[in-house]
Amino acid sequence: MDMINFEALFKISYGLYLVCSGDKNKGNGFVSNTVFQVTANPPQFAACCNKDNYTAEVIKKHGAFSVSVMDKNASAEMFGTFGYRSGKDFDKMANMDIKYGETGVPIVMNDCVSYMELRVVQTVDVGTHLMFIGELISAEIIDDTKEPLTYLYYREVKKGVAPKNAPTYVDKSKLIAKPAQLELKSYKCLACGYIYDEAVESIRFKDLPDDWICPVCGSEKSDFIEI
């Protein structure tokens, strides 16, 4: 039997999106890298959402969602807000530039290149996640001078990692260990969960300058713990 080399999965290309739902009273959303077109006629798109994710509940209730394509230069705060915190007791939309779609769902306009609004036509249970398949009801460019952020750029340049409930989360213990990496350590940001892994960085954590900040949420070096 062949083995699974999880490194091979990193070769799948993704963009990064804000998938949002709800209404004017209460909106919520999360950063997703698995939004994709499933048919051209009519235009339908799918998005996967962890069942434990509050947004899954909100999409089920409202029967619609929006997808905003994140800008390559989206600020760290966007990841802090949408990527690592639950919106159950926190209004993620509070400081955002929001447009409300035809279905009433919030559409994040800041730090984004384009958006789509979709009405759910099918919900597929795929195990840990629900896949919402939506028919496109509107789409517009927000700023054509901006470039879409890709997951590759996020990982390589922004040093971001997938949170635990993402479809593409990889348990590092499953990766093939390289002997030289065995003595290397990992450090976790207590604010957003970002992992600084010495095995993939060129600088030891202790050698980072004191004013170094978390590339995801901007927390200070002292907010990290060894894991």
Next chain:
Amino acid sequence: MDMINFEALFKISYGLYLVCSGDKNKGNGFVSNTVFQVTANPPQFAACCNKDNYTAEVIKKHGAFSVSVMDKNASAEMFGTFGYRSGKDFDKMANMDIKYGETGVPIVMNDCVSYMELRVVQTVDVGTHLMFIGELISAEIIDDTKEPLTYLYYREVKKGVAPKNAPTYVDKSKLIAKPAQLELKSYKCLACGYIYDEAVESIRFKDLPDDWICPVCGSEKSDFIEI
């Protein structure tokens, strides 16, 4: 009501893959840009396939498929073979470097960066397409020095277009016409169906050099007709 600006859909990021199925006697496959991970535990991936596409039939029969991540420098012949021709009466695997997976499906190794083999666990009817959801049974890097091809690179650098039965095919008449484009023409490659659209190119077709060849299949300029 908001309108649909189809240009906004071009901001969704995709990779390009060879999705194959069948066995040693008869294998088939096609170029897909909609392969994506749907869960991490277990690792499951989805791929959409047009119902009219011969590969859909083959995947249904074999209950398994392979996904090879195309190399950024994949040759034009790969697109000619897998992107624009039907495998019904033609052996697409004939000149390929093939490995056969645990399920017996062919896995294309040449011009590719990594591969995955998947067993179908769920088939979702999404209208014009079938979405095959497969559980990962093997994955391996083929060549780590190669970079994955993205749809953006294919469109911008290789000047490729989606064929008619792709989930991301866009009927150009739906794009917002720019006045300056109205007098521009399109030319179609009779061999592979590739469209040279003056509205998106910087050179008129007639001004292309005589030794210009189709970027997809390598056919000569004289094999193009005005459409």
